[in-house]
Amino acid sequence: MKIILVGACGRMGRNVAEVASEQGIQIAAGIDVVSAPAPFPLYTSISEVRLAADAVIDFSSASGLESTLAWCEARGIPAVLAATGFTEGDEARIARAAEKIAVFKTGNLSIGVNLLQRLAKKAAEILGDGFDCEIIERHHHTKKDAPSGTALMLAKSVNEGFGGGKENVYGRHGMVGERKTSEIGIHAVRGGTIVGEHEVMFAGQDEIVTLSHSARSRKVFASGALKAAAWLSGRAPGLYDMDDLLGDLI
Numbered sequence: 001m002k003i004i005l006v007g008a009c010g011r012m013g014r015n016v017a018e019v020a021s022e023q024g025i026q027i028a029a030g031i032d033v034v035s036a037p038a039p040f041p042l043y044t045s046i047s048e049v050r051l052a053a054d055a056v057i058d059f060s061s062a063s064g065l066e067s068t069l070a071w072c073e074a075r076g077i078p079a080v081l082a083a084t085g086f087t088e089g090d091e092a093r094i095a096r097a098a099e100k101i102a103v104f105k106t107g108n109l110s111i112g113v114n115l116l117q118r119l120a121k122k123a124a125e126i127l128g129d130g131f132d133c134e135i136i137e138r139h140h141h142t143k144k145d146a147p148s149g150t151a152l153m154l155a156k157s158v159n160e161g162f163g164g165g166k167e168n169v170y171g172r173h174g175m176v177g178e179r180k181t182s183e184i185g186i187h188a189v190r191g192g193t194i195v196g197e198h199e200v201m202f203a204g205q206d207e208i209v210t211l212s213h214s215a216r217s218r219k220v221f222a223s224g225a226l227k228a229a230a231w232l233s234g235r236a237p238g239l240y241d242m243d244d245l246l247g248d249l250i
């Protein structure tokens, strides 16, 4: 398999390159706006790349989205969009691209987090409105977007589990008044080198249920991205996510 890696010099890009080399997968080219020594040709823009590839993995940022999608659309090459922090406009652009090419997008490429998502949805279904749900995510101090894409995914699943009608409340500050049952609280903690932790807490009358996941290494996401790229290669146009990849596995 040949991969073009966008955001190649970043933390995730370097992890993908390392895991790819361990698995015998070729990185045909890397793209990054900064330069660093790399064992593959490095470009500052994907538009300069003339090589073929089985898939593009983009771990850059939302700012890299348009050029990645335009390049993939022009060549019919599938794209794994692994960055987070997309706006509603970006989501609409991704949906348009998915009419032409196979696009895989997820806020979290780990199997464990996707299991957590399913368990949190089930917990909301079972516990119901007598329980207040708060989501706490913790990441390293250089993470740029907040809350994490994963926290938003978890909130969406919890809302579905509750039967809909909840609204996300991001952090609390000042005289906010009593908590409404319609709220799902989301809190972003930043510090040090924390890779990524997510806790979904259901607080009821005199009891608390907590579900949590802790990523101990970025390799979890890197190998997830490579699995997604292999799975996506040769697929019909469409927007796919971890549920499609994992199927009934979990």
Ligand SMILES: NC(=O)c1ccc[n+]([C@@H]2O[C@H](COP(=O)([O-])OP(=O)(O)OC[C@H]3O[C@@H](n4cnc5c(N)ncnc54)[C@H](O)[C@@H]3O)[C@@H](O)[C@H]2O)c1
Residues within 6 Å of the ligand: 006, 007, 008, 009, 010, 011, 012, 013, 031, 032, 033, 034, 044, 059, 060, 061, 062, 063, 064, 065, 082, 083, 084, 085, 106, 107, 108, 109, 110, 221
């Ligand atoms: N989906 C997941 O499972 C998952 C897991 C971890 C991180 N992420 C996301 O992946 C992204 C990258 O994370 P990171 O920790 O590696 O960040 P990082 O800042 O270390 O790396 C990002 C790299 O992309 C480059 N870059 C940024 N914009 C670019 C552009 N327009 N064109 C080309 N290169 C560009 C930067 O120079 C940098 O080298 C973030 O959005 C993060 O939230 C997703």
